[in-house]
Amino acid sequence: MSDKVDLIMAIAFSTIVMATMATFIIYFIIIYRKKQRAFEWEREVFKQALLKTEVEIKEQTLSDISRELHDNLGQMASLIKINLNLVLPRLSAEEGQKISESLDLLKQLIKDIKSLSVSLKGENLARFGLLKMIEKDIERYERAGGLKINLSVAQTLPLLEPAIEVFLYRMSQEIFNNILKHANASEVEVTVSFNSPVFRLGISDNGKGFDSNLNPAGSGLVNLKERCQMIGARLDLKSGLNQGTTVAIELNV
Amino acid sequence: MQTQFIIYLSLLGLTLLFGLVTLKRLTSPFRFLVLLIGYVFVTELVDRIMVSLSWENSFPVYHFSAIFLILLTVVIYLKVMDFSPVSRRFIIAISIGCGILAILNTLFHQNLDAFPTFSIAAHGFQSIVLALITFNEMIKAPARIPLLKQPLFWLNCGTFIFYSSNFIGFILYNEYYKLEGITFTWISYLNWIGNMVIYTCYLTALYLNQKGSHE
Known part of the structure; x- marks a missing residue:
């Protein structure tokens, strides 16, 4: 009888111990998770803060470069233009012809420097607004990249926060950069639309595209994804070999 | 009992075989774990051979096993995680203490026929403490990969569950062995479950480690 009691005690005690261990493991899993x-x-x-700092530093750097371009290179090019205009009447017809051609090139260079300077300076967004800045860029890309770019803009657009406009603008530049560098496209379609509460910036090209399953994380795309994350936007990317690429940024406002 | 032993030995053999096949892909602490499993496998076979050769019992094997297992356990744990300096020193101190106790026990205290030896209890105590320290360190600095995909978690779970049940089982065994045969059977069964748990956990740990789910 006593042995039986001992046995029951042993079983009960061991069961309690096993249950305690199981509880301990489950508790550990909960706490760990x-x-x-x-x-x-x-x-x-931390990552968001780091990205924000990185973006701020980048904006500051771009702003510095923009000022440098405008104040130094732009001024220097203007001075060269003035000097060439001064010497032009004193030259022979043949030499004058060469200088006139150079002056034309110089005018184009000054225009490009100004346009680049404007696009690099984030503060200009506040002055001109997102759409105007994108339009200015489109002019530049058409000139530089030989692209035909169509812009379609919805009649009513929401008012976006300045910080978000900076992000959207830089993202549009990143997308155009990718098109110019990799897409080998001839036509680009830019659409800016608003279907409450979703603001959408879409850029499609008719370039060579890529297999988005095989190449989902190029550094440019990673940048876009990270920037989208920071402003709570969604990045929609569609591409296929020889089918062009469509990148859309959708943001709830 | 025989069937239970065959099932246990098969699981142990399978774990060892898996460890040997994937040895090159395993990280250093898990290679030591394979060594530990191999050592246990050999010990179990020697144990059976001794019994089949009509030795009185195979208890002396466990005296020597315990000392070697204490050494292997501390090597595995020190390699498997970057412990804080305090925990590291504590682990080394506990292991040295348990090792010395096991040696002194075998040399001077219990004779070789004693079972379960205090040396096994010392190894159990060391393993439980090491597992608890590791759980604590894991909570302090959680890894990014899911807990159930971490080899360290399975290694630690197996060690903790087996040695805790083993430790308590042997205390009961010491208490009841002389009194009641059935208690011995029940404790053996408990020990068998513990063995199944530990080697299933170790097999999972080896599988995850060779897959590259390193903590």
Whole structure:
């Protein structure tokens, strides 16, 4: 009888121990997952802060380059233009012809410097607005890249925060950069639309495209994705070999 | 009992075989784990051979096993994670302490026929403490990969569950062995479940480690 009691005690005690161990493991898993989520959140916050700083530094650098272009190179080119205009009447017809051609090139250069300077300076967004800046860029891309670019804009657009406009503008520049560098396109379609509450900036080209399953994370695309994340936008990318590429940024406003 | 032993030995053999096949893809601590599993496998075979050769019992094997297992366990744990300096020193101190106790016990205290030896209890104590320290360190700095995909978690779970049940089982065994045969059977069964758990966990840990889910 006593042995039986001992046995029951042993079984009961061991069951309690086993159950305690199981509870311990389950408790550990719960606590660990909680900590993991907290760490993940901290990492995300840190990453966002880092990205924000990076963007601010980039904006500052672009602004400095823009000022440099405008104040130094632009001024210098203007001085050269004045000097050439001064010497032009004193030259022979043949020499005059050469200088006139150079003057034309110089005028184009000054225009390009001004336009580039404007597009690099983030503060100009506040002055001209996102659409005007994109239009200015489109002119430049058409001149430089030989592209035919169609812009279609919805009649009513929401008022966007200045910081978001900077992001959208830089993203549009990144997309155009990719088109000029890789797409080998001849036509580009830019659409800016608003279907409350979604603001959409879409850019499609008729270039060579790529297999988006094989090449989902080029550095340009990673940049776009990160910037979209920062402003809470969605990036929609569609591409296929010889089918062009469509990049759309959608943002709830 | 025989069937249970065959099932256990098959799982142990399978874990060892998997470890040997994937040895090149395993990280250093898990290679030591394969060595530990191999050592246990050989010990179990020697144990059976000794019994089949009509030795009185195979208990002396466990005296020597315990000392070697204490050494292997500390090597595995020190390599498997970057512990804080305090935890590291504590792990080394506990392991040295348990190792010395096991040696002294075998040399001077219990004779070789004693079972379960205090040396096994010392190894159990070391393993439980190391597993708890590791759980604590894991919580302090969680990894990004899901917990159930971390080899370290499975290694630690196996160690913790087996040695805790083993430790308590042997305490009960010491208490009841002389009194009741059925208690011995029940504790053996408990020990068998513990063995199944530990080698299933170790097999999972090896599988995840060779796949590259390193902590």
